[in-house]
Amino acid sequence: MARVFNFSPGPSVLPESVLKKAASEMLDYQGSGQSVMEMSHRSKVYDGIIQGCESLLREVMGIPSNYKVLFLQGGASSQFAMVPLNLMTGSGKADYAVTGQFANKAYQEASRYGQVKVVASSKDKQFSYIPKLDPAQFTPDADYFHICMNNTIYGTFYHNLPDTGKVPLVADVSSCILSQPIDVSRFGLLYAGAQKNMGPAGLTVVIVREDLIGHAMESTPTMFNYKTHADNNSMYNTPPTYGIYICKLVLEWIRDEIGGLANMQARNEKKAKILYDFLDQSGLFQGTAAKEDRSIMNVPFVTGSQEMDQKFIAAAQAAGFVNLKGHRSVGGMRASIYNAMPVEGVEKLVEMMAKFEKENV
Numbered sequence: 072m073a074r075v076f077n078f079s080p081g082p083s084v085l086p087e088s089v090l091k092k093a094a095s096e097m098l099d100y101q102g103s104g105q106s107v108m109e110m111s112h113r114s115k116v117y118d119g120i121i122q123g124c125e126s127l128l129r130e131v132m133g134i135p136s137n138y139k140v141l142f143l144q145g146g147a148s149s150q151f152a153m154v155p156l157n158l159m160t161g162s163g164k165a166d167y168a169v170t171g172q173f174a175n176k177a178y179q180e181a182s183r184y185g186q187v188k189v190v191a192s193s194k195d196k197q198f199s200y201i202p203k204l205d206p207a208q209f210t211p212d213a214d215y216f217h218i219c220m221n222n223t224i225y226g227t228f229y230h231n232l233p234d235t236g237k238v239p240l241v242a243d244v245s246s247c248i249l250s251q252p253i254d255v256s257r258f259g260l261l262y263a264g265a266q267k268n269m270g271p272a273g274l275t276v277v278i279v280r281e282d283l284i285g286h287a288m289e290s291t292p293t294m295f296n297y298k299t300h301a302d303n304n305s306m307y308n309t310p311p312t313y314g315i316y317i318c319k320l321v322l323e324w325i326r327d328e329i330g331g332l333a334n335m336q337a338r339n340e341k342k343a344k345i346l347y348d349f350l351d352q353s354g355l356f357q358g359t360a361a362k363e364d365r366s367i368m369n370v371p372f373v374t375g376s377q378e379m380d381q382k383f384i385a386a387a388q389a390a391g392f393v394n395l396k397g398h399r400s401v402g403g404m405r406a407s408i409y410n411a412m413p414v415e416g417v418e419k420l421v422e423m424m425a426k427f428e429k430e431n432v
């Protein structure tokens with residue numbers, strides 16, 4: 072069996088030990104005689120899986136007890152609507168920082184439900200940086216302030232969180248959740264599609280402060296109301312059962328094999344440094360994100376020539392480094408080096424890039 076080095080932005084690489092464990096339990100989950108996919112979500116055996124997943128997530132992320140963890144579907148994109156439907160019901164106002172395509176989609180969706188202000192944008196330079204935020208621009212009575220913490224397409228990350236005072240900070244953390252420790256108490260709400268760092272596509276995780284639940288707009292669909300899911304422990308309807316099971320295995324891997332989020336961060340920083348150090352000295356490849364805002368999860372880079380970019384992507388693919396093509400909106404290359412990408416994968420990629428450079432300049 073030959074596994075490739077998979078730099079996909081999502082769905083993305085999973086830890087090999089997780090895949091092996093899932094394979095070994097595929098036909099008979101712990102003596103139940105069933106696959107996790109086949110069992111009732113209301114069975115005692117499944118209850119152990121979903122509760123285990125939630126308590127592991129609370130332990131690994133240090134989620135305070137006044138926050139609910141919700142296991143939903145619909146992707147991060149559904150949260151673009153759920154957040155305003157549930158939270159924009161005080162003053163009916165919200166602030167958004169537009170740092171990329173997903174942040175912009177979130178802003179546009181929220182605009183359908185209330186008075187939404189763009190307090191900062193980095194559109195002027197292709198979203199290649201995190202704009203400085205001026206608190207004088209913030210709406211003092213906003214119901215929340217929304218950021219996209221890691222901009223998957225552009226490879227930028229908020230190394231410093233905005234100080235929004237009493238206004239709850241809401242963050243899309245789809246592509247950085249579990250990559251490093253995060254102080255959950257600084258946020259009103261966090262949401263993430265699971266398919267980058269948590270498990271397979273189909274599961275969306277929401278972490279929300281309890282006092283923000285229960286104020287949804289009257290017209291909010293039942294399934295889009297956080298209260299529905301909070302009151303029913305994510306069991307109002309059938310949750311994405313298999314995705315939650317894989318997420319639990321991923322959390323066990325982080326806790327037991329990696330040793331927690333501080334170690335995860337050290338490993339991720341080591342990987343990112345190998346790649347950025349190479350890019351910074353290369354005569355062929357250049358990183359496109361502002362240095363001070365660089366992400367340790369997504370690393371976009373270019374050669375400056377579309378033809379050379381294509382030649383590189385093809386050569387990489389042939390050598391077993393797949394999904395390095397940049398987002399269709401920006402072109403170039405992007406190496407997504409999520410938690411499950413081994414250090415060896417980045418070392419080998421850089422070796423391959425150096426060899427390509429020698430042969431092509």
Ligand SMILES: *Cc1c(COP(=O)(O)O)cnc(C)c1O
Pocket residue numbers: 081145146147148149173219221222223243244245246264265267
């Ligand atoms: C992938 C991604 C999304 C979209 O997630 P879906 O689950 O496909 O809706 C949104 N925001 C960020 C930051 C992402 O990386």
